[in-house]
Amino acid sequence: xxxxxxxxxxxxxxxxxxxxxxxxxxxxxxxxxxxxxxxxxxxxxxxxxxxxxxxxxxxxxxxxxxxxxxxxxxxxxxxxxxxxxxxxxxxxxxxxxxxxxxxxxxxxxxxxxxxxxxxxxxxxxxxxxxxxxxxxxxxxxxxxxxxxxxxxxxxxxxxxxxxxxxxxxxxxxxxxxxxxxxxxxxxxxxxxxxxxxxxxxxxxxxxxxxxxxxxxxxxxxxxxxxxxxxxxxxxxxxxxxxxxxxxxxxxxxxxxxxxxxxxxxxxxxxxxxxxxxxxxxxxxxxxxxxxxxxxxxxxxxxxxxxxxxxxxxxxxxxxxxxxxxxxxxxxxxxxxxxxxxxxxxxxxxxxxxxxxxxxxxxx
Amino acid sequence: xxxxxxxxxxxxxxxxxxxxxxxxxxxxxxxxxxxxxxxxxxxxxxxxxxxxxxxxxxxxxxxxxxxxxxxxxxxxxxxxxxxxxxxxxxxxxxxxxxxxxxxxxxxxxxxxxxxxxxxxxxxxxxxxxxxxxxxxxxxxxxxxxxxxxxxxxxxxxxxxxxxxxxxxxxxxxxxxxxxxxxxxxxxxxxxxxxxxxxxxxxxxxxxxxxx
Amino acid sequence: xxxxxxxxxxxxxxxxxxxxxxxxxxxxxxxxxxxxxxxxxxxxxxxxxxxxxxxxxxxxxxxxxxxxxxxxxxxxxxxxxxxxxxxxxxxxxxxxxxxxxxxxxxxxxxxxxxxxxxxxxxxxxxxxxxxxxxxxxxxxxxxxxxxxxxxxxxxxxxxxxxxxxxxxxxxxxxxxxxxxxxxxxxxxxxxxxxxxxxxxxxxxxxxxxxxxx
Numbered sequence: 001x002x003x004x005x006x007x008x009x010x011x012x013x014x015x016x017x018x019x020x021x022x023x024x025x026x027x028x029x030x031x032x033x034x035x036x037x038x039x040x041x042x043x044x045x046x047x048x049x050x051x052x053x054x055x056x057x058x059x060x061x062x063x064x065x066x067x068x069x070x071x072x073x074x075x076x077x078x079x080x081x082x083x084x085x086x087x088x089x090x091x092x093x094x095x096x097x098x099x100x101x102x103x104x105x106x107x108x109x110x111x112x113x114x115x116x117x118x119x120x121x122x123x124x125x126x127x128x129x130x131x132x133x134x135x136x137x138x139x140x141x142x143x144x145x146x147x148x149x150x151x152x153x154x155x156x157x158x159x160x161x162x163x164x165x166x167x168x169x170x171x172x173x174x175x176x177x178x179x180x181x182x183x184x185x186x187x188x189x190x191x192x193x194x195x196x197x198x199x200x201x202x203x204x205x206x207x208x209x210x211x212x213x214x215x216x217x218x219x220x221x222x223x224x225x226x227x228x229x230x231x232x233x234x235x236x237x238x239x240x241x242x243x244x245x246x247x248x249x250x251x252x253x254x255x256x257x258x259x260x261x262x263x264x265x266x267x268x269x270x271x272x273x274x275x276x277x278x279x280x281x282x283x284x285x286x287x288x289x290x291x292x293x294x295x296x297x298x299x300x301x302x303x304x305x306x307x308x309x310x311x312x313x314x315x316x317x318x319x320x321x322x323x324x325x326x327x328x329x330x331x332x333x334x335x336x337x338x339x340x341x342x343x344x345x346x347x348x349x350x351x352x353x354x355x356x357x358x359x360x361x362x363x
Numbered sequence: 364x365x366x367x368x369x370x371x372x373x374x375x376x377x378x379x380x381x382x383x384x385x386x387x388x389x390x391x392x393x394x395x396x397x398x399x400x401x402x403x404x405x406x407x408x409x410x411x412x413x414x415x416x417x418x419x420x421x422x423x424x425x426x427x428x429x430x431x432x433x434x435x436x437x438x439x440x441x442x443x444x445x446x447x448x449x450x451x452x453x454x455x456x457x458x459x460x461x462x463x464x465x466x467x468x469x470x471x472x473x474x475x476x477x478x479x480x481x482x483x484x485x486x487x488x489x490x491x492x493x494x495x496x497x498x499x500x501x502x503x504x505x506x507x508x509x510x511x512x513x514x515x516x517x518x519x520x521x522x523x524x525x526x527x528x529x530x531x532x533x534x535x536x537x538x539x540x541x542x543x544x545x546x547x548x549x550x551x552x553x554x555x556x557x558x559x560x561x562x563x564x565x566x567x568x569x570x571x572x573x574x
Numbered sequence: 575x576x577x578x579x580x581x582x583x584x585x586x587x588x589x590x591x592x593x594x595x596x597x598x599x600x601x602x603x604x605x606x607x608x609x610x611x612x613x614x615x616x617x618x619x620x621x622x623x624x625x626x627x628x629x630x631x632x633x634x635x636x637x638x639x640x641x642x643x644x645x646x647x648x649x650x651x652x653x654x655x656x657x658x659x660x661x662x663x664x665x666x667x668x669x670x671x672x673x674x675x676x677x678x679x680x681x682x683x684x685x686x687x688x689x690x691x692x693x694x695x696x697x698x699x700x701x702x703x704x705x706x707x708x709x710x711x712x713x714x715x716x717x718x719x720x721x722x723x724x725x726x727x728x729x730x731x732x733x734x735x736x737x738x739x740x741x742x743x744x745x746x747x748x749x750x751x752x753x754x755x756x757x758x759x760x761x762x763x764x765x766x767x768x769x770x771x772x773x774x775x776x777x778x779x780x781x782x783x784x785x786x787x
Contacts, residue, residue: 049551050373050412053404066404066413069380070397078402078416079461087429087459136643139702146698158453162433175432175449176742180734182451186475187687187733191695272458308706452737478739 074267086272090279095160098283105287109294119300122319127337129311130328137202138310144195147188152286154181154188159279186260193253200246206233207242212323233324241292248281255281311335365527366422366441367484367506369515370535371415374542374551375522378403378413382514382523386417389485389513390502396466398482399514412551415514415523417482418443418464426456426465440506441528442484447500452476484525485512577741580749588752595759596767603768608779615782622781623774629786630773647699654693658729662686664738690733697726721763728754 056064057078065076074080133141157165158181166174213236215229221237222228229235234242255274258266266274296303300320306312314334317325328334378401386392386399399417424443427435434449435456445456454476457465467476487504490497497504505512515525524531633641659665663680670677681689701722704710728750735743758764780787 049410053410053412057404064404066402067406068400068402069383070400072397074463075397075400076402077463078404078414080463081461083459083461084425087425090455091428135703135707138706139643139699142702142706143695143698146702158431162431166433171433171446171449175434175451176740178432178453179451179737179740180743182453183475183736184730184734187691187736188694191691194695268458268463275458309708310706452739475736477737 073262073265077268080268082269082272086276089276094276094279094283095163098156098159098279099163101283101287102290105290109290113294113298118298121301121313121315123315125302125313126315128314129335129337130314130317130325130333131310131335132306132312132317133310135310138307140195140198140202141307144192144199147192147195148285148289151185151188151192152282152289154185155282156286157181158185159283189253189256189260192249193257196246196249196253199242203234203242204246207239209236209239212236213239228319230323231321233321235321237295241288244288245285248285252278252281252285364439364441366529367420367486367526368441368528368531369417369419369484369512370524370531372522372524372535372538373412373414375520376401376413376415377520377522379519381517381519382415385513385517386482389505390483391498392480392502393468396468396480398464398466398480410551415518416462416464417514418460418484419462420484425459425461429455429459431455436489438486440484440486442486442506444483444486444488444501445479445481446489447478447480448489450478452478454479482512485510577745580745580752584752585748588755592755592758596764599759599764600767600771603771608775611779611782613783616784617781619778619782622787623778626777626781626787627770627773629777643699644703647696647703649696650692651696651700654689654691654696655725655729657681657689658686658693658732662689690729694726694729694733697722697729701726717761720757721761724750724754724757725763 053064057066058081060081063077063079063081065074066078068075157177161174161178161181165177169177210232212230212232216231216236219225219227219229221235255278258274259271259278262271296307302313302316314325314329317328380401383397383399383401387397390398392398399415401413401415403411403413405411420441420443422441424435424437426445427437427443430445431453432449432451434446435443436445437443452467452475454465454467456479457463457467464481465479466481467479469476483501483504485503485505487493487497487507488501490500492507493504503513510516512525515523518524524534633645661678661681663683663686666677666680680686701719704714704718704722728747731743731747731750735747738744754763776787
């Protein structure tokens with residue numbers, strides 16, 4: 001280039017080029033890290049000053065959190081490792097386990113019923129009755145039953161819907177179902193808690209361990225060993241179910257409240273733990289519920305009427321809860337069948353007015 | 364195909380929050396929702412580091428895996444997006460996300476959340492590209508215009524890089540090489556203490572006396 | 575299509591049936607009139623009628639503990655329902671847009687949720703009582719059960735649509751509301767409008783004769 005300009009001295013191109021090359025080479029030296037550090041110490045021995053800091057940020061227990069302009073729970077936490085742990089538990093363990101457990105229990109019940117065809121009344125009906133559950137107890141029981149079934153249904157939709165229902169309904173329709181389930185589940189949750197507390201108050205006195213419980217358990221309610229074991233107002237199996245409902249029900253309710261009211265400083269690990277306990281407890285209760293429903297209906301003859309009409313046949317009481325039947329009969333609490341039958345018809349009749357006594361003594 | 368990723372160089376981030384502001388402005392993000400945030404560790408002490416974090420668009424996204432209504436999808440570019448019409452606001456994606464990317468407008472009492480909102484890599488959502496509906500719900504769709512996310516474009520120090528993963532890591536690798544033998548020759552370890560290029564220093568920046 | 579029908583013609587039909595039906599029933603009751611009472615009044619009829627209307631909000635002492643659950647559940651349901659209907663934010667907005675043209679300050683959202691929980695619990699307990707108590711079971715007919723279940727379904731569909739983000743759920747709630755409105759004038763639900771006149775009439779009639787009714 002220099003050569004083309006008129007009236008200028010020709011510069012020594014070769015010299016300049018060589019100097020440029022040497023200069024460039026010197027500049028390039030920093031690009032070779034190995035050559036720079038005095039030759040003797042390899043660079044890997046020098047610790048990056050941020051190493052310890054980033055390790056603390058990433059660690060599982062109490063990761064180092066920072067500050068941020070964004071106000072929110074946990075917004076200073078850069079990496080939440082537990083989230084992935086929870087996600088794996090929910091998707092890869094809880095959901096399949098729920099399917100297996102619930103399906104398994106249902107299958108077991110069907111198998112059991114086909115095998116034993118339910119427990120019949122040994123001596124048939126006597127036609128005389130005992131009052132087993134007062135009205136308040138029955139109202140409370142069916143209240144809890146209704147609310148729980150609604151919660152179980154909506155909860156299972158939220159838990160397993162992605163796997164079971166999206167293939168059936170598609171994404172759009174299922175999101176409507178899921179939104180409805182979530183709102184319904186959240187609203188009815190506290191109602192379940194009230195019901196459980198009510199059950200606790202009304203039935204706890206009858207559910208303490210008592211005479212005959214151990215024997216009942218050892219013979220599995222008479223299943224092993226032929227003879228029907230002795231039992232009080234509630235047998236050991238019923239007592240176990242009661243305490244399961246109370247403890248698991250209270251756990252589910254407590255975790256539900258933690259999840260529904262996240263304004264008391266709950267961080268993500270606490271919410272994730274609550275979700276785990278909530279889900280596991282709920283699945284267990286649902287599985288147990290199928291057994292409870294079976295025993296109360298097809299599994300034992302003449303059981304359901306205890307919770308609908310409140311009265312049970314004396315033979316039923318003698319067969320299944322002999323200690324309690326004994327006490328009642330001693331008190332003279334047996335009600336004759338004809339009087340009861342008139343009042344306890346499960347269907348309404350056409351005449352609204354209950355039967356009046358016939359005027360005999362000339363009024 | 365490109366696989367879109369973010370990378371934030373903590374040795375360059377000066378916590379200016381330009382990325383946060385750019386994102387909120389470009390995407391018309393409502394109050395209370397923050398798609399991107401800058402977290403500062405050891406704020407005020409020697410050894411302070413800042414990092415800008417939003418959705419990392421994971422290749423195997425946990426949010427996508429856990430969603431009960433399966434409203435997430437990954438585009439061909441590797442961008443993780445979701446459908447707000449399907450979202451039921453349950454919050455599970457927030458629990459599963461390691462980075463806390465999903466955000467929720469506080470819609471009602473009892474912690475009930477509205478539709479989830481998060482960083483979209485400025486790639487919009489399932490609606491038609493650059494439609495008014497898409498902008499209203501998801502913010503701008505720069506990717507469809509051939510542009511990169513605005514947070515990275517606005518970064519004052521080019522700490523936040525966004526784009527194809529291979530390209531981004533090439534840029535970062537070049538930086539690391541250019542910085543020299545270790546983090547002690549460049550960056551925060553040097554900035555707040557006497558420069559001694561070959562002196563060994565601990566994380567607080569104090570000289571250890573070893574050469 | 576269905577949405578347009580439910581939010582259009584069916585809504586107007588339900589509104590007309592409800593308003594004209596209620597007016598017709600009330601008019602029919604008023605038209606019956608009463609025989610002139612020729613006895614000497616012991617007390618003011620109007621005052622007695624008014625007092626009885628208020629007094630009957632609480633049960634008679636003779637009922638004792640037997641009626642306590644019923645009264646509690648009844649108030650839970652009714653008070654919760656009125657609070658919901660008149661002061662829940664989505665309802666206030668609806669009334670403002672579709673019926674009245676003006677609105678008022680609604681409840682905070684948490685109060686909306688709590689009142690609806692109370693109303694649900696009350697209604698469920700009431701209906702269970704109706705079914706499980708032998709007397710009420712005997713004297714209840716289809717009308718009673720349909721009214722209870724329909725009201726519950728209306729509240730339930732409202733609860734399911736709480737996120738206010740899905741048209742299908744909102745329309746389902748609207749639809750059940752319209753069913754209830756059409757059913758209302760032909761059923762026991764008319765007690766909502768007749769209970770005050772009924773109490774007042776009985777109170778006036780007996781009070782005039784000097785009897786607290």
